[in-house]
Amino acid sequence: SQQGEEDPQALSIQEGENATMNCSYKTSINNLQWYRQNSGRGLVHLILIRSNEREKHSGRLRVTLDTSKKSSSLLITASRAADTASYFCASEGGFQKLVFGTGTRLLVSP
Amino acid sequence: DGGITQSPKYLFRKEGQNVTLSCEQNLNHDAMYWYRQDPGQGLRLIYYSQIVNDFQKGDIAEGYSVSREKKESFPLTVTSAQKNPTAFYLCASSIRDSWGRRTDTQYFGPGTRLTVL
Numbered sequence: 001s002q003q004g005e006e007d008p009q010a011l012s013i014q015e016g017e018n019a020t021m022n023c024s025y026k027t028s029i030n031n032l033q034w035y036r037q038n039s040g041r042g043l044v045h046l047i048l049i050r051s052n053e054r055e056k057h058s059g060r061l062r063v064t065l066d067t068s069k070k071s072s073s074l075l076i077t078a079s080r081a082a083d084t085a086s087y088f089c090a091s092e093g094g095f096q097k098l099v100f101g102t103g104t105r106l107l108v109s110p
Numbered sequence: 111d112g113g114i115t116q117s118p119k120y121l122f123r124k125e126g127q128n129v130t131l132s133c134e135q136n137l138n139h140d141a142m143y144w145y146r147q148d149p150g151q152g153l154r155l156i157y158y159s160q161i162v163n164d165f166q167k168g169d170i171a172e173g174y175s176v177s178r179e180k181k182e183s184f185p186l187t188v189t190s191a192q193k194n195p196t197a198f199y200l201c202a203s204s205i206r207d208s209w210g211r212r213t214d215t216q217y218f219g220p221g222t223r224l225t226v227l
Binding site: 004006031033035040041042043044045048088090092096097098099100101102103 | 114141143145150151152153154155158160168198200202206214215216217218219220221223
């Protein structure tokens with residue numbers, strides 16, 4: 001399978017704590033993207049990091065990319081109950097399509 | 111409102127019947143995609159289209175067919191040849207890179223949950 005892998009599969013934290021999710025992918029990439037999915041809904045794009053970038057911020061989100069290790073991490077700071085969702089990474093390797101990871105289910109308790 | 115619509119939200123069919131899922135976008139995007147999601151899993155690509163009247167197979171195209179007669183529309187038919195069609199189906203679109211070499215942000219519809227009885 002070409003699917004990427006995410007770690008952990010599930011994460012449970014309290015409001016105010018930080019949440020870190022990791023993603024590994026298999027081929028060289030042009031960019032790596034992170035998406036969020038609320039239960040039973042479509043995906044929403046969060047952030048994109050290009051292969052020549054190492055770190056990117058957007059609000060409470062921080063993404064890092066290590067192309068030598070073919071890995072990325074997503075950090076959500078000061079989590080809120082509304083952040084409860086599944087998070088997916090997706091790698092873009094130059095064939096005009098995305099390869100999605102298996103996802104991390106995040107539960108943020110009040 | 112700009113966006114992607116999928117209909118219906120829930121679909122029930124008997125085994126052996128073909129069924130067509132609708133996907134429409136008014137974002138003026140050239141590229142459109144169909145994904146399948148099984149419970150607790152990531153998305154797997156079924157078919158994608160970079161331009162009208164052209165489409166390519168994704169990783170799990172067997173038992174599915176598509177058409178792209180209009181820029182706005184990319185319907186997916188789940189045929190009776192698909193052995194395990196019960197799943198959540200997601201459609202997406204994106205701006206096509208000028209050189210056709212990469213895709214950036216994809217915009218997703220709300221999905222159709224297909225249950226085959």
